[in-house]
Amino acid sequence: MYYAKHDKFIIEDNQVHATDFLPLKKKYKNMEFLGIFKEIVTMFEIDTYMELGVRKGYTFNNIAPLVKSAVAVDIGDMKNIIELPNVTKIQMRTDDLALKWNEPIDFLFIDADHRKEQAMRDFDNFSKFVRIGTGIIAMHDTHPIDQRLLSDDNCSSVWQVADEISRRTKDYYNKFEIFTFPGPFAGLSLIRKRRHHLAWGAVSGDDWNK
Numbered sequence: 001m002y003y004a005k006h007d008k009f010i011i012e013d014n015q016v017h018a019t020d021f022l023p024l025k026k027k028y029k030n031m032e033f034l035g036i037f038k039e040i041v042t043m044f045e046i047d048t049y050m051e052l053g054v055r056k057g058y059t060f061n062n063i064a065p066l067v068k069s070a071v072a073v074d075i076g077d078m079k080n081i082i083e084l085p086n087v088t089k090i091q092m093r094t095d096d097l098a099l100k101w102n103e104p105i106d107f108l109f110i111d112a113d114h115r116k117e118q119a120m121r122d123f124d125n126f127s128k129f130v131r132i133g134t135g136i137i138a139m140h141d142t143h144p145i146d147q148r149l150l151s152d153d154n155c156s157s158v159w160q161v162a163d164e165i166s167r168r169t170k171d172y173y174n175k176f177e178i179f180t181f182p183g184p185f186a187g188l189s190l191i192r193k194r195r196h197h198l199a200w201g202a203v204s205g206d207d208w209n210k
């Protein structure tokens with residue numbers, strides 16, 4: 001049996017647990033990955049950032065000033081969402097927006113309804129618009145490290161979406177690569193749309209649609 005204890009994590013066999021996730025949850029306020037998001041925006045010259053589920057704008061308000069166009073989507077009011085010329089606020093259910101949306105997205109953050117069925121529908125509906133190659137999809141709450149975080153008011157069952165994408169349960173998921181950070185309390189998956197590891201290594205004519 002493998003056992004290791006760090007300040008934040010206990011690693012036992014193949015499982016990562018939090019020593020105590022409550023102080024971490026309070027400390028990070030859902031923004032534990034903000035630095036990574038900012039770096040992605042700079043590195044990949046993100047034009048369009050879309051966040052499904054913005055709540056008070058903790059993430060959105062930090063990313064919107066860094067991109068050409070930022071789209072905030074939520075069923076709740078948007079009074080805390082930053083007012084900028086490049087910001088579009090859409091107060092709507094993600095399912096309803098999916099029926100109308102038709103623009104490319106460079107960076108998609110899926111963080112709305114965390115129940116598996118809905119989060120999976122959000123992924124299936126909006127990943128179609130993410131650019132091939134440098135387009136990035138982030139999903140929050142995909143690797144909680146305490147069972148109490150699986151309640152619907154926390155991470156719910158969104159981890160199962162990341163699990164299904166990684167296990168390629170649909171043919172469509174073969175078109176993505178996925179990496180998941182465990183914790184530090186909730187977890188984050190980064191997903192890239194690609195057909196081949198090296199785009200320029202693709203055989204001529206072997207395009208996305210095949």
Ligand SMILES: C[S@@+](CC[C@H](N)C(=O)[O-])C[C@H]1O[C@@H](n2cnc3c(N)ncnc32)[C@H](O)[C@@H]1O
Pocket residue numbers: 030051052053054055056057058059060073074075076092093094095111112113
């Ligand atoms: C976890 S919060 C988002 C946190 C935010 N991304 C951040 O980084 O601070 C989830 C948000 O999703 C919204 N939401 C839940 N279900 C939704 C749906 N079906 N369509 C649009 N928004 C939804 C909720 O109103 C809530 O504001």
